[in-house]
Structures are given as structure tokens and as C-alpha cells.
Amino acid sequence: MKLYDIVVVGAGPAGMMAAIRAGQLGKNVMLIEKNDTIGEKLKITGSSRCNITNTASLDTFMGKFGKKGAFFRSAFAALSNRRLMSFFEVKGLKFKIEESGRVFPVTDKSRSVIKVLKEYLSQSRVKINYNTRLVRIKKKKDYFSLDLGNDNYMATKKVILATGGISYPATGSTGDGFEVAQKVGHKVTPLRPGIVPLKVVETYVKELQGISIENARLTFKYGKRKLVSDTGNMIFTHFGISGPLVLDLSSQIVQILEKNETVDLFIDLKPEMTDQELQKKIMDEFEKRSKTEFKNLMKLFMPNRMIPIVAELLDIDPKKKVNQIKKGERNGVVNLLKAFPLTVTGSLSIEKAMVTCGGVSRKEIDPQTMESKVVNGIYFAGEIIDFCAPSGGYNLQEAFSTGYLAGEMAANSLDN
The missing domain is CATH 3.50.50.60 (FAD/NAD(P)-binding domain)
Structure with missing residues (x-):
């Protein structure tokens, strides 16, 4: 031999x-x-x-x-x-x-x-x-x-x-x-699995499939404890979320999910603005376009397909004129834009992950x-x-x- x-x-x-x-x-x-x-x-x-x-x-x-x-x-x-x-x-x-x-x-x-x-x-x-x-x-x-x-x-x-x-x-x-x-x-x-898309509980992500969010800030929490937070590009899928930022953070989240059933995710769609700045921006637009329907004005702040979901979460009639929107409802819009909630339950299988x-x-x-x-x-x-x-x-x-x-x-x- x-x-x-x-x-x-x-x-x-x-x-x-x-x-x-x-x-x-x-x-x-x-x-x-x-x-x-x-x-x-x-x-x-x-x-x-x-x-x-x-x-x-x-x-x-x-x-x-x-x-x-x-x-x-x-x-x-x-x-x-x-x-x-x-x-x-x-x-x-x-x-x-x-x-x-x-x-x-x-x-x-x-x-x-x-x-x-x-x-x-x-x-x-x-x-x-x-x-x-x-x-x-x-x-x-x-x-x-x-x-x-x-x-x-x-x-x-x-x-x-x-x-x-x-x-x-x-x-x-x-x-x-x-x-x-x-x-x-x-x-x-x-x-x-490492470098892998994540799954979420919320079924409405199916309606968001294919929507890319540039410069989103993702914050993962377990209870009141912040686990990890970072800014980058992401995309909604029919089962949850993916994209460069999600993939980069996924390994940490998968490890945490081994010990916990779920992890809370909050997506900041406007990380470049503080809550107060966003509140003022929305108020200014409401005043300028007071007779515009809620669903049309929201196009200035989020992708079109997110609007019905936000309206449903806030219990706002999408056709409601913005001059009829109450302060609490307006605050709700700000809260969702700064912390759109999802519940992460897991990831795709290790066979579908990029790395082990x-x-x-x-x-x-x-x-x-x-x-x-x-x-x-x-x-x-x-x-x-x-x-x-x-x-x-x-x-x-x-x-x-x-x-x-x-x-x-x-x-x-x-x-x-």
C-alpha cells in the first residue's frame, strides 16, 4: 500500500x-x-x-x-x-x-x-x-x-x-x-444553523413577502432584556424575515432560541429619526394633507403593502381622513414605525443554512x-x-x- x-x-x-x-x-x-x-x-x-x-x-x-x-x-x-x-x-x-x-x-x-x-x-x-x-x-x-x-x-x-x-x-x-x-x-x-432566515409567528408576513427594507434597525429582545440590535437591509418572506442584516444576526438568535420558545423582534423603519422627529414629521404631513385618506398618506412613511396591516393593528379605517385621526392613533403610527413587532420562533433548517x-x-x-x-x-x-x-x-x-x-x-x- x-x-x-x-x-x-x-x-x-x-x-x-x-x-x-x-x-x-x-x-x-x-x-x-x-x-x-x-x-x-x-x-x-x-x-x-x-x-x-x-x-x-x-x-x-x-x-x-x-x-x-x-x-x-x-x-x-x-x-x-x-x-x-x-x-x-x-x-x-x-x-x-x-x-x-x-x-x-x-x-x-x-x-x-x-x-x-x-x-x-x-x-x-x-x-x-x-x-x-x-x-x-x-x-x-x-x-x-x-x-x-x-x-x-x-x-x-x-x-x-x-x-x-x-x-x-x-x-x-x-x-x-x-x-x-x-x-x-x-x-x-x-x-x-448559521447565516439563516428566521421564522415568525405572525401570519401577516405572507402579505409582506418580497418587501425589502433598507437601513432598518432590528432589535431583538427576550422579555425586557435587549439581546442584540443592529442596522442594515432586510426582506420579508412568506415565513418570516431574511436579508443581509437578518442573516448576520441569525446565529445569535438561533442560539438564544435553543433556551427560549420565542424572541421578540422590533423593526425600526425610520432609524434616522427620533420618536419626536417622526412625530413632528407626521403631524406636519397631517396638517398639509388634512383631507387625505390615511392609506394614501402612509405611503410617505412605509411600503404600500404594509399599510393595511398597520391600519388593522391600530384599528384605523384605511379610508379615514387624516384630520379625523386622533392623537392616540397618531402615536400608534409612530410606535409601529419605530417598533414594528414580530415574534421569532425559529429558523429554517440547518440543511438550508449557509453555514454550520x-x-x-x-x-x-x-x-x-x-x-x-x-x-x-x-x-x-x-x-x-x-x-x-x-x-x-x-x-x-x-x-x-x-x-x-x-x-x-x-x-x-x-x-x-
């Missing part, structure tokens, strides 16, 4: 980068992939545009990973966002920077990124076995025996697990790596090398590791950086 220096399991961004780096350092590398092509999930990342990284500083990057951020310091230092961009730029791929520092290839096509990765894999002499699934890792005296099922085995000195999470299982992310890690003694923290939160416990991984503390010679990279980060290029940077570090450290360990 041929003995490889390093076998990398999973040809996503983390696995490809790990294989490339180890190959660059002169190691005999085998990359195994359960699909018949590489980068299946990468193809659909960022709506197939591939938001590869973010221009944020190192401290900001780590902050996006919450309390877990410091764990990735060595990985981000080994392959920073700037170095990652240069990695692709030397192959002719150019990037553009969009809102909030999000970095995309100028082609707006993920396949441009995959093409460069394929070039690097070839140059690094990485061998690839497609349609190959790892079932179990067996530790031998001087090597690992990889059980590939159907009496097929592979031998290697080092193993890098980069099998991803369980989101978008059609791309091959079915949680195989978690099972393999558990079989060798690793703990896997609870898995939950949770994974192999970071306590059992050396952050300076990505090597297992449980079994020497096994390394981890990418989404298989326990973490959760918002959209914006942070998750892909984590994948590439941990893959780079794991590949480098696994290769260097063979020289010692």
Missing part, C-alpha cells in the same frame, strides 16, 4: 488550501473528495459570486467570531486577507471591494476562484481521488490507515480533516467528518498548528471546527486560513 505524506479529506476551500500549501512544501499529498468535482459548495457561495474575504483589520476579523475569535489569531496571521487576495492576484484574478469591505472577484463568478485553485493544485502536484468517502481513521504505529469503505484503504503519515459542516448537504456537506472525529475520541459541540455553527471542540485543537490534542498527526481546517461568524467573507477567510496553517504545520512536522 502506498504511503502518502499527507492525506487531506474534503476538497472545499479549506481542504484545497491545505493540500496546496503542503504540496508547495514538497510533500506527497493526496486530496480525497466524495463528489466527482472539487469546490461544490464554493460554487454557490455568495450567490455564486464568491465573497472570498473582507478588508477588515485582524482585530475586527477576530471580533466577528465572538469569544472564539482569539483561537484563529495564528491562522489569520499565517494567511491574512491581504495575503489571500495576493495568492489569487498573482494568477491574474482581480478583486473588487463592495459594501462593508466585502471582497469579490471582478468576474462575479465563483468558478474564477475555483479555476485558480485548480491551477495551484496541479502546480503543487497534489493527487486527487474523487468519489471517495472517509469512513474511519485507524491509528497504526507509524502511520494512519484510512478506511474508505468497501475494503478500500489508504495509508498516510498525517491527516487533515476539512470535510465542512452539514449545511447544503446536496453539495456533499453531510457531516461525515464529525463522525470520523468522534470515532477517534473528539468531542463535537451541538450543531445549529458548532463542530469539533476548539479545546481539543492546537490553535497554533490546527493539530488535534487528542491524536497527534490529525489536523482540522474549515467549517468542521466549532465556530460561527456572520456573512461578509469571514467564513471563507477562516476556511482558507485554517487550511493554509494546517497544511503548513502538517508538512513541517514531517521535517522534524
